[in-house]
Amino acid sequence: MNNIPFYLAAFLVVLGVLIVVHEFGHYLAARLCGVKVLRFSVGFGRMLWKKQLGKDQTEWAISIFPLGGYVKMLDEREGKVAEEEVHRAFNRQGVGKRSIIVAAGPLANFALAILIYWAVFMHGSEELLPVLGTPPVGTPAAMAVIGNGEQVRTVDGQPVATWNDLRWMLLQKAVDHESVALEVINEREEIAVRHLYLAAAGEQGWEGDALERLGIRFYRPDLPAVIGKVVANGVADRVGLLPGDRILSIAGKDVASWYELVAIIRDSATKSIHLEVERQGQIVAVDLVPEAVSERGQTVGKIGVAVADGPKPHREVRTFISYGVFEAAGKALEETWDKSIFSLVMMGKMLTGEVSWRNLSGPVTIADYAGQSARLGLDYYLKFMALVSISLGVLNLLPIPVLDGGHLLYHAIEVVMRRPLSERAMEIGQQVGMSILFALMAFAFFNDLTRLFNG
Template identity: 45%
Template sequence: MNGVLGFLQTLLAFAGAFGTLVVLHELGHCVVARWCGVKVLRFSVGWGRVVWSWRSRPDGIEWALSSLPLGGYVRMLDARDQDVKHLSEDDLRHEFTRQNVWKRIAIIAAGPATNFLLAIVLLAGLYMHGVEEPSARIAEPAAATPARQAGLHRGDIIVAVGGEAVASWSEMRWQLIRAATDGEQQDVPLTVRRPGRGDYTFTLPAAALNDFDPDSDVAAAVGLALALPPPVLGRVDPAGPGGRAGLQPGDRIAAIDGVPVVDVGAFMAIVRAAPGKQLVLDVRRGAQALRLSIVPEASPAGAGGKGSVTVGKIRVELTGRPDMIVVSDGPFGALAKAVTKVWDTSVLTVRMIGRMLTGDVSWKNVTGPITIADYAGQTSRIGVASYLSFIAMVSISLGVMNLLPIPVLDGGHLLYYSLEVLTGRPVPERFGEIAQRLGVGLLVTLMALAVFNDVVRLM
């Protein structure tokens, strides 16, 4: 039952996010078309057969709800799609192709601009409200990692990356991603605060970020991991290995086989790596010090009990959270931060597309509707703030993708009109038809690749 409810929540979260973004994108086209004097025939929420409609006066726009409630479309008076021979000269003044090139550019650009504007509004609202996030306090870097070699240690708090101040773990990771993708290949200075001792500057060498894989965690790649709380037990399954060994809620695991356990991550790693093997736990229970033996049960690592890798489990819950901070700004600071975030994300997206074209980044990073739906479900279960942040990120991606110079997308039309501005005459109709066919073929290929990558991830 829980699986069915989870699937329905994922489906609704995806439909709500993607459908809303497409509708607002089309609404941007619609509003600017009306401002520019182009006649709008229909604005539909959804696709397919119209199930309800209302015609407004005096402009005569048909506002419709259609049978497939995912996205929508706007239909303008356009001689390329409709027979306009029977229309009067007065009506033809409101036909799309008869408008000057700058009006056509404004109408087409309005869709992606709406997506960017929506992302700015959502992010600014989140920054003003305040978002609780883990601080940028790090765990002990593993030996031989760039972070360890640079001199960082457990408990250090990263307060700036490359000269840019950061307040949270997500901001720190974002600045690392920017540094890894800007193409300059420079060393990255990290400003680190050691509580009670002041601030220090360490340097990550450029080589540590050269082989950045966008499908991986850039922070983990250089040896940076979030500082986790010590392993303190919550609920203990009496029938599981932990319960049978005598573990109780509130117990703190101090050491395993005589080796100190510093945090939850280290504890989980040791247990998972020891299926069927005896472990000796040093336990703190209030003022008591206990020593208990436990044998983790062997369990398949795959989701749903499937998988070829076996890990150890003791069936206990762990309490505690990383150090959390509330990141918030005033109205002007939040707006500036939101605009910067939208710009940086757009630039990063374009850079990643460029690196895919040059072969520096694998095409396996192209994601499709299945992955987007999965993220939609996950963020909706975390909370409203996470879901709205997800919608903002998808809105930015939708805006960027629509601006790509591919025929049938907004960017393709903007390319035609830019050539018209430069040459003084429209692109030949025959050239446009051929380009449209090529554009459709390219989009179908990209969608097939995205779905294939999604299925591979699931498997």
């Protein structure tokens, strides 16, 4: 519950920035094309605040319903226009100018994403290296004989620099490819090629973690379940666990590594569990109840212990990566383009049934991701903002009446027919578009509630 105000604030900042940028794209294009702007509103419905500014006395407003915004332009279809201002009405402009004004909103979202990526890539950040962990038995990664500590060098010949790069490349490949070749290097500097089959990634309609289904996990050093430190007055301290204790089993299940121990305890919040502990050659029985702790919006169990150092140094898994001005610009363009195309491909697969509609996210899920990324750091938060900006740009270009793409479709028809669509045809289109949009919003919100209550 303590996370709600923080997550809500993170969400509202993202939402506010993206709406302002989108609508400012329309506004700026309208001004450059000589069209008079009557109102610039962040949000819909009843206005909470407004102020008139500039030579045209444009009304700048904040309205009560925050999921969107609009730019109202002078238009003879919406009211009487003074004779001396008719030339500044939107409907009097040529189809080219009208299309520029309509397209400027989504283009502004793409431009924002490029700018964010450019700044983040130039500033640089500490990234995880693409070092793989031991895959679960029976997964495609296990069948590919991927070993713990192997670092991926290339995916189908394409160089891989970071763990995020690896995740993104595998997701892209999994959409249309049956398998990929991973060139890996182990801790002994031995190079090998692992052939990873990708069909498992989409087995559940792409719902959940596709890479987990492939068995792709980040590297974890082989650490025994030996306690190195006990937090004073914590659960472990109160039941008498000591530094040097080796956990042999929990609830009758043998524990082979520290990560197995952590996984079981995290899933056992407020539940009584029985441990068998080896202490100086003796077996000691301990019963305890892990404390429930909120972590990134989830409730997990903790007992207040830390792992003992392993017998050997572990391989490096982090690196700092930054780019020069021009290299960062190129990478920002590439990142924006790749994610835009991926969004379109996934939307297409939703329409064909290859991808589940349960992947559609609404404001609750987006707010959750906004809060999680903000907690991880500014660079993660900015990258999240860029991703949502791309999604907003792609969504608005879909040829659905009401959206910008729908208006561009009208303009394309006008060019072909050499005359505008009739008012009646556009009115029907608007009604159909609103129905589609409300259905999508309702479905996304239903998915949000399902995730919220079912996990």
